[in-house]
Amino acid sequence: QKEVEQNSGPLSVPEGAIASLNCTYSDRGSQSFFWYRQYSGKSPELIMSIYSNGDKEDGRFTAQLNKASQYVSLLIRDSQPSDSATYLCAVKRYPGGYNKLIFGAGTRLAVHP
């Protein structure tokens, strides 16, 4: 079992719709969760972080965390063509007291006009 799992996609949504991206993780001891966006040929950039159960909203983005189910998701409202990218779920673990940031394989999102 991979430590962080995501559907590779592509997830195709029409412009203006809600895009829903999902991620599961295997280590119950994980404490910090991140969503990164990566455009083709570019480096990952952080768009959301979440540390406690529930929802966290930032503009058009909402991150949801359920530690009991080991599940984290990202909702993108009013999707725009500029949101088309690969979205990477990342989980921070603390083996031996140090950070270890583990990434999923990413979900490719395509927003079509």
Add this chain to the structure above:
Amino acid sequence: DTAVSQTPKYLVTQMGNDKSIKCEQNLGHDTMYWYKQDSKKFLKIMFSYNNKELIINETVPNRFSPKSPDKAHLNLHINSLELGDSAVYFCASSQEKGKDTEAFFGQGTRLTVV
């Protein structure tokens, strides 16, 4: 002012050569990482350093040797390059103390071994 910078951005070299990639961060972070992103776009951690000390060493061939002269720099030296080493290598940094901090990435180094 670039937060995490890597050089070079592109590197094309022949099999068997030795090459180095440099990384510097000006964020004052105490932890730096090297990640490898393969053709399938999977971002895999290779090494992590905290205050110049190696703390994470994933299953990486010993041809790869990281070096951290100080906590703002983490370089990666690769000996006897192989075709399978072709990938994009990303450097990143974060603050270890205070767990609620994200990692910032450099622009990546696209290594092509021919």
